[in-house]
Amino acid sequence: MSTGIGEQAHSERAAIGPPQVFSRNLSLLAWQVLYEQRAFWRNRRRALASFAFPLMFLLIFGAITQGAKVKGDGNIAYINFYVPGIIAYAVMVIGFTNTAMSIALLRSEGVLKRMRTTPMPWALYLGGIVLSTVITIAVACVLLLAIGVIFYKASVNGAAVPGLIVTVAIGTVCFTSLGIAVSRFIPKPDSGMPVLMLIVLPLSFISNVFFPIYKPQALVEIGKFFPLRRVAEGIGPAFKQTQGSGFVGHDLVTLAIWAAVGCWLMVRTMRMLSAKD
Amino acid sequence: MQPAIEVNDLRKSYGETEALRGVSFEVAPGEVFCMLGPNGAGKTTCTEILEGHRLASSGTVRVLGHDPARNDRGMRERIGVVLQSCGIQEDLTVDELIEMYGRYYTRSRPAQELIELVELDAKRDARAGSLSGGQRRRLDLALALVGDPDLLFLDEPTTGFDPHARRQAWSTIRSLCSLGKTVFLTTHFMDEAQHLADRVAVMAAGRIVASGPPQELGGREELPTEIRFALPEGVEPADLPSLPAGAEVAGDREGVLVRTSEGMQATHALTGWALERGLELRGFSVAQPTLEDVYLSLTAGDGPAPDSTHLEALR
Numbered sequence: 001m002s003t004g005i006g007e008q009a010h011s012e013r014a015a016i017g018p019p020q021v022f023s024r025n026l027s028l029l030a031w032q033v034l035y036e037q038r039a040f041w042r043n044r045r046r047a048l049a050s051f052a053f054p055l056m057f058l059l060i061f062g063a064i065t066q067g068a069k070v071k072g073d074g075n076i077a078y079i080n081f082y083v084p085g086i087i088a089y090a091v092m093v094i095g096f097t098n099t100a101m102s103i104a105l106l107r108s109e110g111v112l113k114r115m116r117t118t119p120m121p122w123a124l125y126l127g128g129i130v131l132s133t134v135i136t137i138a139v140a141c142v143l144l145l146a147i148g149v150i151f152y153k154a155s156v157n158g159a160a161v162p163g164l165i166v167t168v169a170i171g172t173v174c175f176t177s178l179g180i181a182v183s184r185f186i187p188k189p190d191s192g193m194p195v196l197m198l199i200v201l202p203l204s205f206i207s208n209v210f211f212p213i214y215k216p217q218a219l220v221e222i223g224k225f226f227p228l229r230r231v232a233e234g235i236g237p238a239f240k241q242t243q244g245s246g247f248v249g250h251d252l253v254t255l256a257i258w259a260a261v262g263c264w265l266m267v268r269t270m271r272m273l274s275a276k277d
Numbered sequence: 278m279q280p281a282i283e284v285n286d287l288r289k290s291y292g293e294t295e296a297l298r299g300v301s302f303e304v305a306p307g308e309v310f311c312m313l314g315p316n317g318a319g320k321t322t323c324t325e326i327l328e329g330h331r332l333a334s335s336g337t338v339r340v341l342g343h344d345p346a347r348n349d350r351g352m353r354e355r356i357g358v359v360l361q362s363c364g365i366q367e368d369l370t371v372d373e374l375i376e377m378y379g380r381y382y383t384r385s386r387p388a389q390e391l392i393e394l395v396e397l398d399a400k401r402d403a404r405a406g407s408l409s410g411g412q413r414r415r416l417d418l419a420l421a422l423v424g425d426p427d428l429l430f431l432d433e434p435t436t437g438f439d440p441h442a443r444r445q446a447w448s449t450i451r452s453l454c455s456l457g458k459t460v461f462l463t464t465h466f467m468d469e470a471q472h473l474a475d476r477v478a479v480m481a482a483g484r485i486v487a488s489g490p491p492q493e494l495g496g497r498e499e500l501p502t503e504i505r506f507a508l509p510e511g512v513e514p515a516d517l518p519s520l521p522a523g524a525e526v527a528g529d530r531e532g533v534l535v536r537t538s539e540g541m542q543a544t545h546a547l548t549g550w551a552l553e554r555g556l557e558l559r560g561f562s563v564a565q566p567t568l569e570d571v572y573l574s575l576t577a578g579d580g581p582a583p584d585s586t587h588l589e590a591l592r
Contacts, residue, residue, distance in 0.1 A: 024383075028380060028381070031377070031380055032377075035366070035369065035373065035377050038368075038369065038373070039366055039368040039369055040368075042368040042369075042404075043368045106364070108364075109363075109364025109365075110360065110362065110363040110364040111363075111364040111365060111366060113330065113360060113363060113364075114358075114360065114363045114364065114365070114420075116329070116330065116348075117328060117329075117330075117353065117356070117358040117360070118353060118378060118381045118382070118424070119350045119353040119354045119381050119382055119383075119424070120381040121350065
């Protein structure tokens with residue numbers, strides 16, 4: 001008797017064709033993004049650690065450096081140097097640190113395992129997490145920009161905004177993919193945060209984020225190697241009165257290489273996380 | 278009729294260690310099948326292979342006709358899983374989680390119905406992170422049922438429950454059976470197997486050492502009845518009346534144990550004898566061997582013994 005029910009249910013469920021599967025997956029993805037966003041903003045500690053820090057830094061640094069100029073960089077107002085830097089910092093903290101911590105937590109607590117018992121496709125679930133991160137980054141960028149312009153009179157060069165958008169987009173891909181990739185090295189979330197801070201903080205100090213650095217040459221070169229400085233520099237033209245659409249070729253190329261490596265490592269990590277022994 | 282689960286000569290080794298050494302069994306649709314065994318016997322490994330979390334080293338496995346190793350969406354549409362300990366998105370509420378997990382299935386049960394079934398009405402707007410242990414387990418059950426599964430896996434569903442919560446969980450699980458669901462259950466509680474299962478397989482050291490309905494397990498019906506009592510001062514076991522053939526008398530005056538296949542006759546002989554002489558047989562009891570006795574003899578020497586505090590409750 002129960003088989004009858006089961007088989008009927010089975011055929012009912014199997015009756016979905018490929019076009020429906022696609023539109024169904026799309027709506028599943030959209031819903032997942034929504035749930036991830038809801039969960040993100042509700043968790044104050046997480047929202048604070050990744051989202052509120054850059055805002056706080058901008059408010060404080062903006063206030064204490066009012067009227068200051070950056071000599072080495074065309075004598076622009078400090079705030080016009082600092083807003084790109086802090087946007088880059090936000091992209092890194094939300095894309096890299098926050099994603100790495102969330103995935104590590106989902107993994108250690110067994111949420112990923114639970115997900116694998118459901119029909120939700122693995123790629124859609126992780127895709128939802130990634131897209132939600134993209135939204136959070138976009139909100140952070142807009143807010144940082146607004147604070148810079150409204151409170152500290154940062155001057156935006158409208159013509160160079162496309163460069164800003166493309167740089168932030170590639171930077172987001174780059175940091176988020178790297179964040180997922182490193183999550184495999186964080187078996188216990190408790191130990192993850194200090195390790196991530198050990199990567200993120202020194203990098204921010206040598207990457208033209210909080211203040212411009214000119215020497216020692218070795219540190220400058222190390223900074224140029226990593227993606228953070230490239231994001232900050234790539235956003236730079238949007239806050240300088242220069243010509244053109246604001247694309248900084250060498251920064252974008254470096255970022256694209258990092259993004260490609262990040263995506264490759266991310267796919268490997270995703271396979272590892274879904275693998276059976 | 279296709280079995281819900283079909284396992285044939287399943288083996289799994291981790292390096293030198295063999296966790297499963299040739300396990301075979303079938304679970305019929307609508308049946309509650311219980312895998313019973315001490316920790317480390319291989320229950321969880323076996324369950325995880327059936328759920329598609331682990332790959333078998335050899336042997337064949339079919340779950341609702343699917344090979345779980347392929348982990349296809351069609352199979353996961355039709356199974357529900359309560360894992361032993363499994364995290365949840367703690368910042369979402371009970372309602373939101375049931376809704377979210379429900380979307381993953383093409384056919385899902387209404388949230389309201391599930392919340393009532395697991396009695397979480399009062400907590401539906403509470404975040405999962407704020408639930409107590411027992412409430413979390415009930416949420417786990419609701420989430421396992423949200424896709425209206427044909428086959429439900431319950432891995433030690435009541436571990437860590439207080440006695441009241443266990444009774445509640447049992448009645449919930451029994452009500453699922455009446456819906457015609459097939460249930461695959463693992464436990465190390467004898468009473469749980471006894472209450473819930475249509476069929477029990479006892480697992481020890483990676484093998485099934487006995488299987489059958491709980492009443493018949495390990496020839497339980499044929500095992501002798503045990504009669505226990507204490508004799509008053511001045512009366513010795515040697516003074517007992519003649520008992521049915523084959524009865525064994527053991528122990529001393531303070532604790533006599535009579536084992537016999539003719540339990541009723543022996544009881545009659547003993548009580549008649551005592552009444553006639555005006556003797557009081559303190560602590561007089563007649564008992565069939567418990568599932569626990571059978572289990573202990575079956576799993577003797579294989580891994581750690583089951584939790585003795587829970588065994589006490591059976592006595």
